[in-house]
Amino acid sequence: MSPKGRILVVDDDQAICMVVGEALRRSGHKVKTSGTIAERSQLLRSFAPDILITDVKLPDGDGLDDVANIIERCPDISVIILSAQNTLNTAVRATEKGAFEYLPKPFDLNELSRAVSDALLKKHKDVEGQEQPADENDGLPLVGRSAAMQEVYRTIARVISNDLTILVLGESGTGKELVAEAIHNLGRRRTKPFVAINMAAIPRELIESELFGHEKGAFTGAQARTAGKFEQAQGGTLFLDEIGDMPMEAQTRLLRVLQSGEFTSVGGNNPIRVDVRIIAATNQDLPSLISQNKFREDLYYRLNVVPIHLPALRERRDDVPLLARHFLDLAANDGLPRKMLAEDAARLLSQYSWPGNVRELQNLMQRLSVLCREDVISAGVVRQILPASQISPEHYGESVEQLRSAVRTWARENLTVGSGATMASGEEDILHEALLSVVEPVLLKETLRSVDGNQIKAAQLLGINRNTLRKKLTDYGLDPAELRRGD
Incomplete structure (x- = not known):
């Protein structure tokens, strides 16, 4: 169990005070709230909090100005700064003032809960090096900062x-x-x-x-009330x-x-x-x-x-990496192998349309926790599972030639013949072409559908010239007129 503490929440937005205060009280903390610096000063004396969570822009002044003095007077207090002024200057000021954590608005309640737990653990740690995980119920079941x-x-x-x-x-x-x-x-x-x-x-x-x-x-079968x-x-x-x-x-x-x-x-x-x-x-x-x-x-x-x-999840794509990592943590807590998510994989997940929404993302993270052999989930692993038809072509970030190179690299690194010997160059080339013949038509079709069959735009998105695109369409028997959004 994480230690519980006395927390003062200061924000002139009453809705924020209410939801943050109730979430922290639900976790077992004693909480007071206020909306001004004057009220904050009074409660710092009378309530003596372990943690101060304060906004920067308050009706009667700058909430950061007096933080250094507060910490000097109360060296055991931890200060967590919240601010809608999401600038580098604000983050630097918070650090210089001695704040324990700085969270830009809009913030995620689970992230704030973790910061509170970390601050209390730091204060209550009796044995050097002792680590205690935060209560999994400390935060809300909702995740997202969009x-x-x-x-x-x-x-x-x-x-x-x-x-x-x-x-x-x-x-x-x-x-x-x-x-x-x-x-x-x-x-x-x-x-x-x-x-x-x-x-x-x-x-x-x-x-x-x-x-x-x-x-x-x-009725028939109703044997008791x-x-x-x-x-x-x-x-x-x-x-x-x-x-x-x-x-x-x-x-x-x-x-x-x-x-x-x-x-x-x-x-x-x-x-x-x-x-x-x-x-x-x-x-x-x-x-x-x-x-x-x-x-x-x-x-x-x-x-x-x-x-x-x-x-829908596609309407808040910025939340996808945060949700994905959250579900990987939940999977690990349930006994599945602990996995990390690479940045390129997070970007690819954000580009997917997620027809099954958050439930589909959670199921995918559970599947990857089991199937991925590496500790870090890469974009290549994600790409093998996600259907290409649901990934926005403008976000592919790969030309057809880059795709060829990626397929060849995959074949070289993952496939062997006989008793484990690496494939010979000729065998590799044959397999490379076979794999490409499956992947490339999907890429071409979905790109053309995304631009309503416009070959010029499609060629630009794919990073190839229009003549090359036409030849590939002919080779695969694809008709641009049939590859429109409505078809």
Whole structure:
């Protein structure tokens, strides 16, 4: 277990104070917050924190100006600087003032949590060289520093102190349940149950029984009274995933519960009163379902009190390397071999379109943890697994001639014949051409599709002249007219 401490968070953005403060309290720390330098000075005396987390730009001055004096007066305190002024000068000033860590905004809560753990470990380390890993539950399950994710964090910060109904919108695999868990775990209901149910995974005839429970003898096979998800979530949060797949008759009963807080179980007569927070999620277009009479309009408005739009992974590509390394760490914590991610591999991952979103990235990192023989995952290894059709051609960074060279190098380094003897030059050339005949047409096709069949643009992207491109298209029997986005 990581040591716990007293932490003072100073930021004039109340949403940041709220979400950072609640995340740290959830990890067992004692936390105070303030929004000005004057309040900070008072709390430094009365609260005596182990860690000061402070913004630079505050309403009554520069938060960095007095940091050196604070550290001189309180040598045991660690100062973590947060700043939206992401300049080299700010980072240098923070270092010169003696700050323990500098995190540019937008920052990732897990990264801040690690910095807090490191600072407390440094203070509480009794044996030289002793290393203690940070609690894996110290941070939130959400990872990302992109502007899109920062907006998600801000919305979460605004809703954790109330019980408003939330509708989480986003494609499959974007982490909608993680958002629901974060809202629950940071809110006042965190000591009560978090219950999730996926509407798409339950037969339609059983959904009402799953939600509202049933009495003994209510239907064939009902041998005893069974509590439904609403009763199981009493006092806590009920997460209704894939709400767009809920049958109309169940929608009617759900609307009644939202309006009155009461329901009757299947086969029951007595009303059951519940106190639960509802968070729903869907990857479907609910207004479109309403127009098709497949979803109740009044239920939609009851659920859509506070919408949270979770971006697709391709819409926050800057977060991909951070997420990939996070999932590699999780895989290692689960007993898989620990792997590092090379910078060129991280860049390639950022160029992939990720149709399966964050879930697909996590699965890939788990697979690479097992299949990659080296400790460091290279771009070459990633390229062997990712389908070329999902990588944006403008990001290939390789001409066809460079691709030829890469294939030849791969053949030389990875293939042997007989009892382990390296391939002879002639054999290598034959295999090189065979491999290239598989890879090169894919590259040509996807590049042409990306530019709507424009051969001039395609040749520029590939780093070859137009005549060479035409010859290759002829050699592979490819028709540019058929290689357009719509074809």
